[in-house]
Amino acid sequence: MKDIMKLSPSTSQFLVSAAFFPWSIKPIYGIVSDCIPIKQRKRVPYLIISSGLSLFPWLIIGLSEHLRSSSNLFTLMLIVQNLGSAMADVVIDAMIAEAVRSAGSEFAGDLQSLSWSSMAVGGIFGSLLGGYALSNLPINAIYIIFSALPLFQLVTCVFVKESSKGFDSTIDNAAHDHADDQNIDSAFAGQGSGESFKYVSTRRRKGARKKNKRRTLSKRSEGHEKHNKSVNLYSSLKSAFISLCTAFKQPAILR
Numbered sequence: 698m699k700d701i702m703k704l705s706p707s708t709s710q711f712l713v714s715a716a717f718f719p720w721s722i723k724p725i726y727g728i729v730s731d732c733i734p735i736k737q738r739k740r741v742p743y744l745i746i747s748s749g750l751s752l753f754p755w756l757i758i759g760l761s762e763h764l765r766s767s768s769n770l771f772t773l774m775l776i777v778q779n780l781g782s783a784m785a786d787v788v789i790d791a792m793i794a795e796a797v798r799s800a801g802s803e804f805a806g807d808l809q810s811l812s813w814s815s816m817a818v819g820g821i822f823g824s825l826l827g828g829y830a831l832s833n834l835p836i837n838a839i840y841i842i843f844s845a846l847p848l849f850q851l852v853t854c855v856f857v858k859e860s861s862k863g864f865d866s867t868i869d870n871a872a873h874d875h876a877d878d879q880n881i882d883s884a885f886a887g888q889g890s891g892e893s894f895k896y897v898s899t900r901r902r903k904g905a906r907k908k909n910k911r912r913t914l915s916k917r918s919e920g921h922e923k924h925n926k927s928v929n930l931y932s933s934l935k936s937a938f939i940s941l942c943t944a945f946k947q948p949a950i951l952r
Contacts (some may be wrong), residue, residue, distance in 0.1 A: 698712065698713075698771075700770050701765060701766060701836070702766065702771075704768060712768060712772045712775075715772055715776065716772055716776050716778075716779055717778065719780040719782075719783045719784075720779060720782075720783045723787050726783065726784045726787040727742075727787045728937045728941070730743045730787070730791065731791075731936050732933040732937060733930065733935070737858050740791060740792075740795075740843045740857070740859055741854055741857050741859045742928060743784060743788045744785060744788045744792075744850075744853075744857065745786035745851065745854045746781075747780075747781040748781065748847050748848075748850045748851035748854060749851065750777055750780055750781025750784070751781035751782050751785065751847035751850070752781075752844055752848055752851060753777075754774040754775070755841070756840075758774050758837075758840045758841030759837045759839075759841035759908070760837070760841070760843065762837070765837070770929050785850065789812075792857075793808055793809070799818050800930035806862065810920045816912070822865060831921070849932055871932070893930040
């Protein structure tokens, strides 16, 4: 902003403030990730999205000289990058909180200490290497090299395990269908006369009726489940908004 765009200090400060605006609305990312899961997962999909939002702006700025010379486009890229960084920060904090809950209270202090120590070490090395790179490397190379960090974060998402929910009913239905098929097949294997064939045919028709009935009930339950999901989503957003407003009414926060 100072050397290439030749901006004044007041203009530079205004653009920096606009670029860091996504950090001011961090509670929204937490509410969205809690209330709107993606494929029955609340953390990993948002971590992947945030890593992508952090990665691509640095690459685009590093490869495009036109963006580095335009203050508006440059600020837009910085807003997108900070949006990804702020979202990743919220998601990682939530994952640490869940890990503390599952690990037990005796490990809570260790996980928090490890998290904050890692952030402190990363901040120190980032400041030192940033100053060295600014003195010895061209600005476009710095952006491209720096994009390796969100790329590393994106790769680590592959190793993060998060359990998905909502498949128990599907597994149960498949097990029932498999059991019915096995019963019918065993009846066919033991048939040897006309009576046994009639008996097996009756069993097969009954089994088919049971399957059709179960599928009908399954479709109804799926429709009911979708309706419940939309209702639960609205209720979750409403309760989260009310809780947030109640929290901000506290005297300490108002001060």
